Amino acid sequence: MIELKGLTKRYGEKVAVDHLTFTVRPGVVTGFLGPNGAGKSTTMRMLLGLDHPTAGDVRIDGKRYAQLKDPLKYIGALLDAKAVHGGRSAFHHLLCLAQSNGIPRARVHEVLDTVGLTAVAKKKAKGFSLGMGQRLGIAGALLGDPEILMFDEPVNGLDPEGIHWIRNLMKSLAGQGRTVFVSSHLMSEMALTADHLVVIGQGRLLADTSMADFIRQNSRSYVRLRSPQRERLLDVLHEAGVTVAEAGDGALEADGTSAEQLGELAARHQLVLHELSPQQASLEEAFMRLTAESVEYHAHTAVPGAPGSGPGAPTSGPGAPTSGGALPGAGGPGWGEGWQRRRKGA
Amino acid sequence: MAATQVLKSEWTKIRSVASTVWTLSLAAVVTIALGMLISVLSKNDYDNLSREDKLTFDPTFISFAGMSLGQLAMIVFGVLVVSNEYSTGMIRTSLAAVPGRGTFLFSKVLVAALLALVVGLATSFAAFFAGQAMLGSHRAQLGDPGVLRAVIGGGLYMTLIAMFSMGVAAMLRGPMLSLGILMPFFFLISSILGNVSATEKIGRFLPDQAGSRIMQVKAPFDDDTPYGPWGGLAIMVAWTVVALVGGYVVLRRRDA
CATH class of the missing domain: 3.30.70 (Alpha-Beta Plaits)
Structure with a gap:
């Protein structure tokens, strides 16, 4: 269980994470969704005690990260597949992590086997493809057999087979009763894996709902x-x-x-x-509508109300290319907005 | 978080990258080889020396002449041990595994310093014996007064240079910035400050100049250095402690 309370991160004037409060529960895959730059990675770094929050608090099973004895046994994280010394072999990379948390050497071989890297265990990590790097990162996350797992954009750069593997892995981990927290900027990916959904935009919580509810509310x-x-x-x-x-x-x-x-x-x-x-309307469109006003980096040609994807570019919004950040919803209230209000009222 | 676990982990880290082997062997080879070369040249030049210079002829110190260059490889070793974590992004993985930043940094420094001490002592003894062999009849014996202190001091000097570099790298993080400051400082600026009479008095309090006093057996005639061999080493230790504390403060405060 991960609990965030009023978690805030400010870089000078810029607010990266703005009073986030939510709980990630065991037994389900919780998707952490937001456009690029929404603050997902910053939030995850604060969860691991890497970045200091400006305000607020994060608890892992009720404890601060720094209070965890052998933290890899509580929470395993894949933050960045490239966060590995390229000159070190996959085996030694995992071994030094295992030793620092008192995890037996045999477990290193086990996780290498789980992720399918046994054959290249002695090879230097810099020769690894992106997919192999992700697998190595996941091996590191699984090392301490933790009850909580956290993956930051795990399917990025993976081939279809790798994506399939990760989806099944996350589902089976949640099926074992573990807490699985996975970030993505792709709604379609989350629709396939997540049971629960936390959506943020510009560091603010936009939605905290079950996937089923989200689909019911938004598959208009x-x-x-x-x-x-x-x-x-x-x-x-x-x-x-x-x-x-x-x-x-x-x-x-x-x-x-x-x-x-x-x-x-x-x-x-x-x-x-x-x-x-x-x-x-696809869930992807629903997601874009929800986050439209909080997307930080607009492409100038894109109209937030009318994402050009999907057949017929369905829009209930103004449609006319007004200014970049306009809320959709001239005909009837922007249902993303209304829904958001409902969530907050709930 | 048991410290022994972290020490074990840091030992695995340090022995599993190639840069450890090549920086340390380069430090040893350069120090010994250059020391031998300068010992040969000094022996051949001995007869041309003035009477005063003959009296203060210091065969021990001459055999350590290679250290001025060999220490640069030690600096690279110290910098890479720390800044590799940052340049590869490994630091996030490391600190997620070991959230105690003091435990993390000081375990790393301790392991690297012990390794540097072993290599430094071996290098120092090898440089001494190889140098003396070149000096022929002008050689010093290990049993002569102050010589054993100088040879062990050579190993300590190399260790402290590496530790100082680790502290600086922990403050600056990037390997390029750290090396860009440390290399010219120890190779050029320190010796310039030490050799210009106006700045000489400041220059001798710099870590390398103060520390290298321990490798001298005979002081020059006009020597007015206000500290002895161990005093000089203490100054170098103080510099190292300041650098490491600075590195720790930066690591603790900043986001990884």
């Missing part, structure tokens, strides 16, 4: 409509009480009404439709 479905008689269609929809938003490309998006009903409605008013298609 809507119908995309296009018509040459756009103004009349808008009037008709409005009269029928259908909530509608404008997509950037002249199409309309209707919430809460089925495609069948909309088609019949259009037929009754003898409107020509060029498109009538049910859509499902």
Whole structure:
């Protein structure tokens, strides 16, 4: 169990982590999600006592990290796969970590075997591929057979087989009742592995919810409509009480009404439709919406309300390329925002 | 966190990288070889010396002449032992395993210093015997007054130079910055300060100049150095302690 209370890190004027309070529980994989620069790595470094918090507190099983005797037996972490002396062999790298925490030498061979590096155990780490480096880092995390595991972007740079392996590893570790805390900036990755979700943006907590709830709240479905008689269609929809938003490309998006009903409605008013298609917003879009206003480094061409991914670029937001940080949600409240408010109220 | 565990771990670290072997062997080879060369040249030049110079001829100190160059390899050893952790990012892995920063730093320094002491003493004795062999009839014996002290002192000197470098590297972190400051300081600035009469009095309180006094058996005639061989070594120890405490304070305060 990891408990954060009001954890804050400030670098001069810049706030990297802003009063984070949440708990990471055992038995599930907790995804730690946020865009680049959101403060995920800084938070993880403070968890390990590497960076000193400006304010607030982190507890590992109720203790401060520095109070842990042989900390690798409590918590194993993969922070950066390159945090290894390249001139040292994989075996010696793990051996020096094991010795510092009184872990027997035999365990080094065990974890090398677990991650599949036995064949290259005597090779220098600088010759390792990114994937092998990640495996070595994971071997280091598993070394003390800890109850808590923490991985910072573990699938970065891995091939599909490696990604598959890590997903299964995390699930099986959580299945054994361990606490698994894994960061990512990819919602799609988290959707596959995490049971619980903590989302941060610009160092602030945006969501702390179960994956199932997140999906239920955010897998919004809507119908995309296009018509040459756009103004009349808008009037008709409005009269029928259908909530509608404008997509950037002249199409309309209707919430809460089925495609069948909309088609019949259009037929009754003898409107020509060029498109009538049910859509499902992806979790990735939900995540981007949630973090849109807190993304630190916007690409200038990207409109936060209309991420160009997925078919039809579904948008309920303003669509028009307004300023970079505008909140989505002209047609109906930005549901990311509303949801966020609900979470905070809960 | 038992300190013996951390010492074991640091020993594994130090023996499993190539830089340990090549810096320490370079320190030994350069010190011995250059000492032999200068001993040969001094023997050949002996007859041209003035009467005064003949009286203060110090065969022990001459056989240690290679140390001015060999110490640079010791500095590289000391710097790399500490700054390798930072330049590779290993420091985060290390401090996650050993959160006690004092335990971490001082275990590392202790292990590296013991290794430097073994290599330093072996080098010092080898340089002495090889140098004396070159000096022929002008040689000193290990049993002569002050000679054994000078030879053991040579080993201590090399150890302290390495430890001082570890302290500086712990303060500065990066190997390039540490070496960029330490190398010219010990190779150029210290000897310039020591040889210009205006700055000589300051120069002799620098760690290398004060420390190298222990390797002298006979002092020059006009010597007005305010400390003896052990006093000089104590000055060098003080410098080393300051550097290490500084390194510890930086490590404790800053984020890894």
